[in-house]
Amino acid sequence: MRNRTYEKIIQYVSLTMIVAAGGIIGALPLISSSSAEVRTVISESDMLRAAFAQKISQICEIDTIDTKERPWQYIVIHHSASEKGNATRFDTYHREKKGWKYGLAYHFVIGNGTLSGDGEIEVGNRWKNQIHGAHTANMDCNQVAIGICLVGDFENGGKPSEDQFDSLVRLTRYLSSKYDIPLSNIILHSQVHQKGTACPGKNFPMAEFKTSLIQFASNEISPSRKS
Numbered sequence: 319m320r321n322r323t324y325e326k327i328i329q330y331v332s333l334t335m336i337v338a339a340g341g342i343i344g345a346l347p348l349i350s351s352s353s354a355e356v357r358t359v360i361s362e363s364d365m366l367r368a369a370f371a372q373k374i375s376q377i378c379e380i381d382t383i384d385t386k387e388r389p390w391q392y393i394v395i396h397h398s399a400s401e402k403g404n405a406t407r408f409d410t411y412h413r414e415k416k417g418w419k420y421g422l423a424y425h426f427v428i429g430n431g432t433l434s435g436d437g438e439i440e441v442g443n444r445w446k447n448q449i450h451g452a453h454t455a456n457m458d459c460n461q462v463a464i465g466i467c468l469v470g471d472f473e474n475g476g477k478p479s480e481d482q483f484d485s486l487v488r489l490t491r492y493l494s495s496k497y498d499i500p501l502s503n504i505i506l507h508s509q510v511h512q513k514g515t516a517c518p519g520k521n522f523p524m525a526e527f528k529t530s531l532i533q534f535a536s537n538e539i540s541p542s543r544k545s
């Protein structure tokens with residue numbers, strides 16, 4: 319499953335990145351044969367991690383250099399409480415049924431393979447233009463909380479797919495690192511101080527999510543390189 323995810327993300331990676339990575343691979347034998355002292359090893363997982371990181375950073379680019387970044391302090395995880403969905407569908411619902419002029423309440427939507435790709439990260443207008451969210455009933459929280467919604471109903475039998483979970487970990491890690499958001503401020507919608515909600519459902523694996531974030535961060539700090 320893990321390899322399948324890598325293959326998929328690799329397809330997203332720009333040609334430049336592939337050429338650059340190819341250059342690294344091509345250069346390796348030369349490095350090791352020209353000098354016995356130099357034993358730089360760039361593993362496949364290092365390159366994949368770099369490719370993912372570049373892709374996530376491209377996804378998270380905001381609209382223009384004039385757009386002022388908000389002082390994000392929290393990341394709130396949601397499920398859509400529906401079997402199917404994508405950013406466009408939720409945007410229409412929030413605009414037309416809820417009457418929210420900025421539309422899509424969340425900043426990011428991660429697909430489950432129904433109306434968008436499995437693990438595909440869609441970016442909302444509120445992120446591109448650094449607009450507050452509308453994803454909780456706590457307006458103070460909405461001002462400073464990045465909203466990420468996973469398509470699916472994790473309260474009634476469903477659970478995040480492996481690819482969705484993987485994308486969520488990578489996106490959350492990127493955002494928490496960029497905005498200095500501590501692990502304690504990465505929370506579920508049900509943990510926000512507001513009227514009770516089950517979101518993102520009892521089947522969302524919060525403990526596994528936090529463990530994965532910690533592991534992911536430690537891999538970044540000590541990448542598998544030998545010298």
Ligand SMILES: [Zn+2]
Pocket residue numbers: 395396397453507517518
């Ligand atoms: Zn929610």
